[in-house]
Amino acid sequence: MESLARIVGPGNVLTDPSDTLPYGTDWRGSAAAAPAMVARPASTTEAAALMREAAASGMRVIPAGGRTGLAGGIVPIAANAPVLSISLERMNRIRMVDPIDMSIAVEAGCTVEAVQNAATEAGRLFPLAFGAQGSAMIGGALSTNAGGIRALRYGTARDLVLGLEVVLPDGRVLDDMRRVRKDNTGYALRHLFVGAEGTLGLITAASLKLYPALRLRETAFVAVETPEAALALYGRMQGCGAELVAFELCGQRTIQLTVQNGPRLRAPVPLVTPWFCIIEIAAAHDGLPLRAIMEDSLAAAMEADECADVMIAENEDTRAMLWRMRESTPDAVRQAGPSVPTDTAVPVSAVPRFIADVEREAAARWPEGHVMSIGHLGDGNIHINLQAPGPEVPRADWYTRAAGFDEMVNRLAVAAGGSFSAEHGIGTGKLKAMAAMKDPVALDVMRSIKAALDPAGMMNPGKLLPG
Numbered sequence: 001m002e003s004l005a006r007i008v009g010p011g012n013v014l015t016d017p018s019d020t021l022p023y024g025t026d027w028r029g030s031a032a033a034a035p036a037m038v039a040r041p042a043s044t045t046e047a048a049a050l051m052r053e054a055a056a057s058g059m060r061v062i063p064a065g066g067r068t069g070l071a072g073g074i075v076p077i078a079a080n081a082p083v084l085s086i087s088l089e090r091m092n093r094i095r096m097v098d099p100i101d102m103s104i105a106v107e108a109g110c111t112v113e114a115v116q117n118a119a120t121e122a123g124r125l126f127p128l129a130f131g132a133q134g135s136a137m138i139g140g141a142l143s144t145n146a147g148g149i150r151a152l153r154y155g156t157a158r159d160l161v162l163g164l165e166v167v168l169p170d171g172r173v174l175d176d177m178r179r180v181r182k183d184n185t186g187y188a189l190r191h192l193f194v195g196a197e198g199t200l201g202l203i204t205a206a207s208l209k210l211y212p213a214l215r216l217r218e219t220a221f222v223a224v225e226t227p228e229a230a231l232a233l234y235g236r237m238q239g240c241g242a243e244l245v246a247f248e249l250c251g252q253r254t255i256q257l258t259v260q261n262g263p264r265l266r267a268p269v270p271l272v273t274p275w276f277c278i279i280e281i282a283a284a285h286d287g288l289p290l291r292a293i294m295e296d297s298l299a300a301a302m303e304a305d306e307c308a309d310v311m312i313a314e315n316e317d318t319r320a321m322l323w324r325m326r327e328s329t330p331d332a333v334r335q336a337g338p339s340v341p342t343d344t345a346v347p348v349s350a351v352p353r354f355i356a357d358v359e360r361e362a363a364a365r366w367p368e369g370h371v372m373s374i375g376h377l378g379d380g381n382i383h384i385n386l387q388a389p390g391p392e393v394p395r396a397d398w399y400t401r402a403a404g405f406d407e408m409v410n411r412l413a414v415a416a417g418g419s420f421s422a423e424h425g426i427g428t429g430k431l432k433a434m435a436a437m438k439d440p441v442a443l444d445v446m447r448s449i450k451a452a453l454d455p456a457g458m459m460n461p462g463k464l465l466p467g
């Protein structure tokens with residue numbers, strides 16, 4: 001502890017379990033455990049010194065960002081040695097914004113929202129966006145390769161990376177803070193650390209892509225009868241002539257619970273159809289008749305029976321309310337009772353069939369559960385949760401009764417040509433799926449990379465790679 005305190009100052013080392021426990025607790029709160037110590041570096045130099053100290057004293061290291069992860073990535077388990085959680089919260093400087101290079105360089109402890117705001121101030125767009133963006137940090141978002149609502153247009157966090165700065169397990173700093181778009185100088189090492197969930201090193205800074213600011217936006221809430229109708233509408237909107245930047249699909253029960261429980265929310269249309277979409281189109285040029293494009297497209301969709309009811313946000317307040325509603329869905333689902341979550345992706349065209357297969361099997365095997373769906377139709381990533389019949393059911397009981405649900409959903413996603421982990425990562429929650437479903441050759445290569453970079457197994461043990 002004294003050595004760590006010499007590096008970051010005594011006020012930035014925590015050892016009391018009541019202080020360290022939050023650093024071993026992610027958003028779901030399941031299986032939380034207190035790391036032995038937490039250290040909060042203020043610079044890459046301090047972070048590298050911490051890593052050298054941890055290596056020398058045989059500690060295990062878990063990087064901690066905003067602690068909004070959903071896969072148990074920050075929870076100390078299976079460490080066989082004291083765990084040092086290195087929290088990036090003090091490394092929150094925007095190092096540089098360049099609107100000509102269309103890039104921004106930030107420390108890993110900047111929240112996603114802070115990066116969005118810095119880009120906006122420079123007249124540009126940093127497009128990564130999701131419900132936890134006010135707390136989730138860039139280091140965490142990259143380490144989980146977060147997706148969110150605009151991935152259909154701008155890709156996931158990985159697609160936004162130009163370069164990284166990473167402290168390796170031996171304390172060396174890999175300085176790959178590139179701004180150039182073209183760099184054919186061998187292996188793209190930065191991509192090793194994206195989606196690695198802290199198992200290969202500590203990301204301390206990132207150079208990220210910016211896009212032209214969106215000057216106009218139109219957002220609609222649309223009632224649809226079936227996922228097939230939603231898919232037809234999605235195809236229509238892709239060809240509407242404006243940028244389609246978000247296309248979300250929500251089941252009726254999910255939206256009903258959200259509207260009932262969420263602060264300052266109201267139903268945009270009567271919630272009588274089984275499905276609803278939130279659609280956003282945008283333009284970087286304010287001369288485009290975006291409103292007319294949205295109205296005409298949805299009128300044509302109505303005629304073609306693709307939608308049953310429509311509300312187009314008439315001002316910023318209503319648009320903000322629609323997105324607040326979407327962002328409130330995880331909390332609403334959580335409050336309504338325990339549920340087994342899933343996070344899969346299938347090809348967009350396969351979404352209706354995938355949902356139907358899941359609903360059919362769930363009804364047959366767990367008739368007492370509620371199937372709750374919410375997700376990003378535009379990239380095939382629908383989260384289908386199986387919720388307990390009521391909030392009074394203890395979580396552990398429900399997980400026992402619903403055992404096999406997530407495996408069933410994963411199996412159907414993979415059979416449809418998709419992935420059993422779309423945007424939340426593997427953490428500890430999907431280790432079994434990783435062992436059962438990931439290509440053994442891919443697992444073997446991953447283990448070789450881990451052994452090359454972290455031969456002592458110091459970084460985030462027990463996560464991502466099945467034992």
Ligand SMILES: Cc1cc2nc3c(=O)[nH]c(=O)nc-3n(C[C@H](O)[C@H](O)[C@H](O)COP(=O)(O)OP(=O)(O)OC[C@H]3O[C@@H](n4cnc5c(N)ncnc54)[C@H](O)[C@@H]3O)c2cc1C
Pocket residue numbers: 026027062063064065066067068069070072073074088108129130131132133135136137138139140141142143144145146147148149197198199201202203204327330331423424460463
């Ligand atoms: C309400 C809500 C909505 C969400 N919506 C979405 C969504 O739409 N799309 C989506 O993709 N995710 C979503 N998430 C999940 C979560 O926000 C993301 O996974 C986020 O990227 C995690 O960032 P974090 O800073 O909180 O990471 P943490 O939870 O702190 O850490 C996550 C993992 O990354 C590692 N890590 C953290 N920082 C670093 C670093 N600097 N270097 C190396 N490893 C590091 C940790 O060790 C851990 O394994 C949502 C979460 C919530 C609570």
